[in-house]
Amino acid sequence: MSTTEIDRQWTTRLRRRAAGKLPPEKLLPDTQPAYVSSWIYVFGVTTLAALVVVIVSGCILALEGPQWWHSSNIGHFVNSTHLWSVEIFFFAMIVHLWGKFFMGAWRGGRTLTWMTGCVTFFASILAGFTGYVSQTNFDSQWISTQSKDGINATGGGSFFNVLNLGQMLMWHIVILPIAAIALTGMHVLLVRIKGVVPPFEKDTEIAR
Amino acid sequence: MGWIGSIIPLDNLGHYLHWHFILISVSNLIVIGLMIVTFVAALLLPFPGRSRRKENQ
Numbered sequence: 001m002s003t004t005e006i007d008r009q010w011t012t013r014l015r016r017r018a019a020g021k022l023p024p025e026k027l028l029p030d031t032q033p034a035y036v037s038s039w040i041y042v043f044g045v046t047t048l049a050a051l052v053v054v055i056v057s058g059c060i061l062a063l064e065g066p067q068w069w070h071s072s073n074i075g076h077f078v079n080s081t082h083l084w085s086v087e088i089f090f091f092a093m094i095v096h097l098w099g100k101f102f103m104g105a106w107r108g109g110r111t112l113t114w115m116t117g118c119v120t121f122f123a124s125i126l127a128g129f130t131g132y133v134s135q136t137n138f139d140s141q142w143i144s145t146q147s148k149d150g151i152n153a154t155g156g157g158s159f160f161n162v163l164n165l166g167q168m169l170m171w172h173i174v175i176l177p178i179a180a181i182a183l184t185g186m187h188v189l190l191v192r193i194k195g196v197v198p199p200f201e202k203d204t205e206i207a208r
Numbered sequence: 209m210g211w212i213g214s215i216i217p218l219d220n221l222g223h224y225l226h227w228h229f230i231l232i233s234v235s236n237l238i239v240i241g242l243m244i245v246t247f248v249a250a251l252l253l254p255f256p257g258r259s260r261r262k263e264n265q
């Protein structure tokens with residue numbers, strides 16, 4: 001195969017493009033700018049750490065099933081771990097969102113980073129909601145019967161039936177986790193490509 | 209874990225605050241308050257090693 005042919009291959013083009021956009025030293029950097037030394041910058045990675053615990057505890061719940069998480073001591077523990085890691089996930093994500101909103105984190109060509117964060121937030125809300133209606137207890141029955149009227153009023157009930165446990169569980173353990181993980185991965189890669197947004201005064205210094 | 213129930217009554221109905229069209233449970237309000245406190249603390253508290261990093265630059 002000639003060099004020109006190799007150059008034309010989609011694998012070659014994709015590899016060169018990926019390596020150009022995100023060289024290894026940018027993907028896993030050794031240092032960060034001085035302005036990152038602030039507590040406000042730790043909430044993104046806190047959200048990520050909580051997401052890992054959410055996924056691991058969710059996988060254990062999926063392996064064992066509702067009978068186990070309702071009746072055994074370890075099941076109760078893993079069920080509670082799943083709930084509290086979700087609480088920490090949303091808590092950290094909101095503080096991360098406030099921090100990024102007030103520092104205008106979409107500056108410097110970071111629009112897509114901001115937008116993937118917003119869409120991940122909405123996907124997470126939907127994942128949280130489908131989780132609440134998939135608990136298979138009186139709480140989930142109450143939440144689904146209360147929310148069905150709201151969702152039906154939007155017309156969404158024709159394809160998203162909150163009273164259909166099978167559908168809600170599939171959304172919760174297949175579609176939404178895939179969406180949340182893919183979007184989070186994209187968000188983190190974009191942060192690595194564009195770098196962490198500098199404070200406003202740093203931006204002004206650069207402009208001068 | 210039964211001791212938690214002896215300190216915090218968990219079997220009672222939840223407490224809600226109602227003001228015009230706003231209806232919120234006290235527990236949710238506490239979580240929102242904690243998020244605001246965490247946000248302000250994150251802005252004000254010094255980060256370990258910050259001064260050293262500035263000197264190095």
